[in-house]
Amino acid sequence: MxxxxxxxxxxxxxxxxxxxxxxxxxxxxxxxxxxxxxxxxxxxxLILCSVAITKDFLILNYPLIGRKKSIEWKSISDAGMRFITTKSSGSDYSFRTGKEIRLFSNGKNHRITTFTIKDPEKLILELKKRLDSSLKTKMKKEYKETEREFWKGENDYRNWMMKIVLPICLIILALLWILKK
CATH class of the missing domain: 1.20.5 (Single alpha-helices involved in coiled-coils or other helix-helix interfaces)
Structure with missing residues (x-):
């Protein structure tokens, strides 16, 4: 790569x-x-990372840039999780969905996207096991809210395309066909 x-x-x-x-x-x-x-x-x-989970630490290893971050499980004071996609434009119908996890520990903000790690479900399961129930509830609520916003925007876009853009394009095509005769 x-x-x-x-x-x-x-x-x-x-x-x-x-x-x-x-x-x-x-x-x-x-x-x-x-x-x-x-x-x-x-x-x-360069941001690809592997995750190692031990009893006391969550270890993020970035092999291409030679960095390793160790986050102590007990030091995680706040967490968040957002819905993310690889969708880049309105005409793109095939895209991947994932999660962006933010962990706050010792005054540092650590961001992990599920696209950049090998086994994201293992990390999600460990977070569910080790985090406080209030943090888990907050993460789930934030994830559901951002997912709902994305799909609402996606549906609004598709409706707008079908109700406004497609008819205008068909009218222009018909006018060009009529004027060509």
């Missing part, structure tokens, strides 16, 4: 330099897209 992202960044920089030498300034979008995509892949690869 890292080599692929570096390759995309390199190709993007080469395209950018080649298009600027010839004086075609509008073509800057294509190489910048390569650079952005390469950077996005690299940054998301």
């Amino acid at each position: 890292i080599f692929g992202s570096l390759f995309l960044i390199g190709i993007g920089i080469k395209f950018l330099l080649d298009t600027q030498e010839s004086g075609i300034n509008w073509a800057i979008v294509f190489p910048l897209g390569f650079i952005f995509l390469g950077g996005l892949i690299a940054s998301n690869t």
Whole structure:
């Protein structure tokens, strides 16, 4: 993944330099897209982590950046969990859903997304076992609220597309067909 992202960044920089030498300034979008995509892949690869659970600690290991965070179970003072998706645009019908877990411990905020760890369900089960019941209730309530907001927005968007955008597009298509005859 890292080599692929570096390759995309390199190709993007080469395209950018080649298009600027010839004086075609509008073509800057294509190489910048390569650079952005390469950077996005690299940054998301670097945040991949593995989770180790011991009796006293939750250990987050980030192997690509060489960092390890140890969170003592007893030191977790607050927690939160939000609904997240990989959906990036309205026309994207296939997307993954997950959870973003926030743990507050010793004045530090630790964020963990289920997309970046190998076995997220194991972590969720351990959190349910080890956290205070009020924190579990708060996490569940926050998750359900954000999930409900997402699906409501998704349904509103699809209704808007079917009631407004699709009829306008069909009218334009019919007018173009009629005017072409």
